[in-house]
Structures are given as C-alpha cells and as structure tokens.
Amino acid sequence: MAQSVWADGEAYEAYVGRWSRLVAGDFLRWLDLPSGLRWLDVGCGTGALTAAVLAEADPAHVTGVDPSAGFLGHARDRVGDPRASFEVGDARALPVTDDGVDVVVSGLALNFVPDPPRAAAEFVRVVRPGGVAAAYVWDYAGGMAMMRHFWSAAEALDPAAAKLDEGRRFPLCRPDALHALWTEAGLEAVAVQPVVVPTVFADFDAYWTPFLGGQGPAPTYVASLAETDRAALRDLISSCLPVEADGSVRLTARAWAVRGTAAR
Template identity: 70%
Template sequence: MTREVWALGDAYEAYVGRWSLPVARLFLRWLDVPAGRRWLDVGCGTGALTAAVLAHAEPAEVVGVDPADGFLNSARGRVTDPRVSFESGDARALPFADDRFDVVVGGLALNFVPDPVRAVAESVRVASPGGVVAAYVWDYAEGMAMTRSFWDAATDLDPAVRELDEGRRFPLCRPEPLQALWTGGGLGGVEVRGLRIPTVFADFDDFWHPFLGGQGPAPGYTASLAEDHRRALRDLLRTRLPTKPDGTIPLTARAWAVRGTTQGVSPRATTWATAAR
C-alpha cells in the first residue's frame, strides 16, 4: 500500500481543502447552534471548519486540535482571533477536561482516525451535558465525484489498486454506519443528513495537478506510479470527465453529516434550549 501523507497545508488545500469551507458552511447551517458557545474542532486540519464557526456561529471560544504540525501551522496562519486557539492532539485521547465544550465537531477527518469508536467516546467525554457532538465525512463511495472519477480510472488501468479506493476503505462514510456509531456512543436525538456542494474545476489542469501533490490516498498513489502509467491515468481521466465548451469541469461533492446530543441536561443546556425557542 502506498504511504499516505496528511501534513502539508498548501498541498492539501490545492487537493480537497478548497472544498472544505463550502461544506463547513452547510454543516453549520444545519446545526444551527446559538451564539456564545464553546466549540471544539477535532481534526481541525488547516482550519476551514474553525474559520467557518468563527464567521457564522458567533462562538465564545473555538479550540482546534490536530496531530499534524503542518496542518496546525496552516490553521494558525489562516485564523487569527483571540477567541481561537490550536493545539496538537489525538482524537482518541483529547487533551481536555470532562464537560469542557458545548459543541464538539469534526470535519472530514473521522474516517482517518484508527479507532472512531474511541474518538466518539472522547468527544462525548469533553462535551457538556446536553451538548452537541457532530461530524461530517466525504461520501467517497458515491458522492465525491472528484475521487470517484480518479479511482474508477485507476482501477480500470490496474485492478490491483481497488483496495486503495477510499470508497472501499472507509465504510464508515455512509449514513447507516454513522448513525450506528453515534447511537452506540450513547448520544441521543441522532440525525444524519447529506450535504452537497458544487466542485467546478477551471480546466483539466486544475483537476489533475492537485493529484500530484502527494497529500492523501489518491495523490499518494499517483506519486508512486512510473511516469508512463501516470500519463496513461491522466489521459484516461481527460477523456472521461464532463468538460464544457469553455473547458470547465462541473462536478459535485457530497458529505454525510451526523449529530446527536449528550445525555443529561445542564443549566447551560437549559438556557440554550430556551434561547432556541
């Protein structure tokens, strides 16, 4: 299996990071959390969801946590606000006290955590009674047209790479497993929703060049190829992608989002419920 890298913020942004902010906005609109809450962004990456929380949710505080120093450096450069801080940490062992946050979220990261059950348990632990725990992941199997097109072409050229396809590797990224994970974590009122955004590429180079950056499964696979194989993959994709007369390539991306509330009601949660009426 090719070595996966998730560390360089600029390369990640060119690959799929540029679509993170639009889907984060849809996610926050769905959560509809009142102002003045304490947020934790687990697996914050380059800070897209943290930035969206700051811009659209009027938080009292936002803490982003991620294990990749390169991502954290990008996040710190992206978001500079006294209400925001970023820390190094693992989703499976969050470096925070119990009941610390009103809202615990994670964007496009949970499927990469080796033990998602433990990660959800940790999110529940640091959430206040009656707080929200929510996350979203790309629908790699069907809804993420960019990577779906890539792996379909790659597999047609070499069936042996089928097992590298995120659609096969990440069965968690579907509604039923997400629902079961949240319910199994003891959360109540669990809901799952699809979030769809347009992903329009300016031309074929705009689509292809990010796959050469080495960040993530598909770019990592591309980097492992001999030049003639890489060229064959590029040319096959060029013939298959839906290209308009002006050269643009209009695709879409879907994420699956899940949310639930922790058991018990605190004074803060009661105030929240009253404000939301």
C-alpha cells in the same frame, strides 16, 4: 504502496480543503446553534471548519486539535483570531477535560481515525450534558465525484489500486454507519443529513494538478507511479471526465453530516 501523507497545508487546500469550506458553512447552518459557546474542532486540519465556526457561529472560543503540526501551522496562519487556539492531539485521547466544551465537531476526519468508536466516546466525554456532538465525512463511495472518476480510472489500469480507494476503505462514510456510531456512543436525538456542494474546475489541468500534491490516498498513489503510468492515468481520466463547452469540469461532492445531543 506508500502510506498517505498528511502534512502540507497548501497542497491539502488545493486538493480538497477548499471544498471543505463550502461544506462547513452548510453544516453549521444545519446545526443552527446559539452564539457564545465553547467549541472543539477535532481533526481541524488546515482550519476550514474552525474558520467557519468563527465566522458564522460567534463562539466564545474554539479549540482546534489535529495530529499534524504542519496542518496546525497552516491553520494558525489562516485563522488569526484570539478566540481560537490550536493543539497537537489525537481524536482517541483528546486534550480536553470532561464536560469541557459545549460543542464538539469534526470535519472530514473521522474516517481516518483508526478507532472511530473510541473517538466518538471521547466526543461524548468532553462535551457537557445537553451539548452537541457533530461531524461530517465525504461520501467517498458514491457522492464524491472527483474521487470516483479518479479511482475508476486508476483501478481500470491497475487493479491493485482498489485497496487505496477511500470508497472501499471507509465504510463509515455512509449515513447508516454514522448514525450507528453516534447512537452506540450514547448520543441522543441522532440525525444524519447530506450536504452537497459544487466542485467546479476551470479546465482539466485544474482538476488534475491537485492530485500531484502528495496529500491523501489518491495523490500519494499518483506519486508512487512511474512517469509513463502517471501519464496513462492522466489520459484515461481526461477521456472520461464530463467537460463543458467552455472546457470547465463541473462536478459535485456530497458529504454526510451527523449530529447528536449528550445525555443530561
């Protein structure tokens, strides 16, 4: 099967980027950090968390790092704030000096890093002593309802689709795994918190259309299907989704957030 694609900022926004904005605000309120800090947003993607930091945390500066130049272009256009800058970079080798920031955060990205412990070690390297390292990831295994409905239908029609299901592929997207990752990286006062947001679609087409954008495992899988198989998948999902009397589809999405403090 085709590899997941991450490059088109507009398609990603329609797919899950818009829900990330809701999580970002709750995440930052949970962190409750003072103004005037230097922030690093690792795996910043289209800039949802970076924009939230600028709007809610009053930073001195925030740097967004992401391996996708396409996503970074979208982030630059979206943010347009002199306190923000963006660089192409890898979470496993961050383009930041030791102790270079006060806060390092990551939204919905750590599970896609091939070596999460190495990324966590980089977070510890770049954050100053006493600084905060924090992240959040979708609970693909149980709390991300839009994905669970999709993969349940896909696997019913094609058992081979199971190997693409994020809930199976990403054990990091669970509270115990996140807590262990932060603790083993040497961070202190580690805490994990659920963040639940509504994901409301006006109708079934509003739910289904973002899966046609080619960004991420599920849309990439849809793009790999023959038209008849794609139609069968669409029809099965349509028959299983909870639809309100007004035609809307009202689901929820849960993310797990983790935070820790660098040793002084």
